[in-house]
Amino acid sequence: MHQDVIRRVARAPSSAVAHPHFDRASFRVKGKIFARLPPDGASVVLKLPARIKAWIKESPAQSHPEANAPLPGAWNRGGWTRIALEGMEEPLMADPVRLPWTQVAPRALQG
Numbered sequence: 001m002h003q004d005v006i007r008r009v010a011r012a013p014s015s016a017v018a019h020p021h022f023d024r025a026s027f028r029v030k031g032k033i034f035a036r037l038p039p040d041g042a043s044v045v046l047k048l049p050a051r052i053k054a055w056i057k058e059s060p061a062q063s064h065p066e067a068n069a070p071l072p073g074a075w076n077r078g079g080w081t082r083i084a085l086e087g088m089e090e091p092l093m094a095d096p097v098r099l100p101w102t103q104v105a106p107r108a109l110q111g
Contacts, residue, residue, distance in 0.1 A: 003037050005090050006044045009097040010035045015109050016101060029109065034100035042086060047079045047100040
């Protein structure tokens with residue numbers, strides 16, 4: 001999977017916008033970041049609830065140890081998770097990429 005797929009899925013909600021965050025692309029709703037694309041092009045960083053982080057860690061596609069690497073300090077405690085894109089298929093990643101939007105979007109935008 002390529003980051004282009006992540007970009008398309010992350011921008012799917014009409015309120016989501018792409019905006020730079022230092023040297024990374026980020027996706028936001030009402031100014032709050034829900035996804036980031038590291039410059040390596042091989043991963044995505046998502047704001048996820050703990051139960052989803054655990055599911056991704058156990059996913060068969062995440063067969064190498066760096067796939068779900070913990071992020072340093074407050075990033076990890078804040079729910080941020082780096083997911084390797086190698087071997088991931090778009091249908092498998094669509095929900096985990098959309099879920100962070102629901103974590104930060106105001107209820108009025110969620111319908």
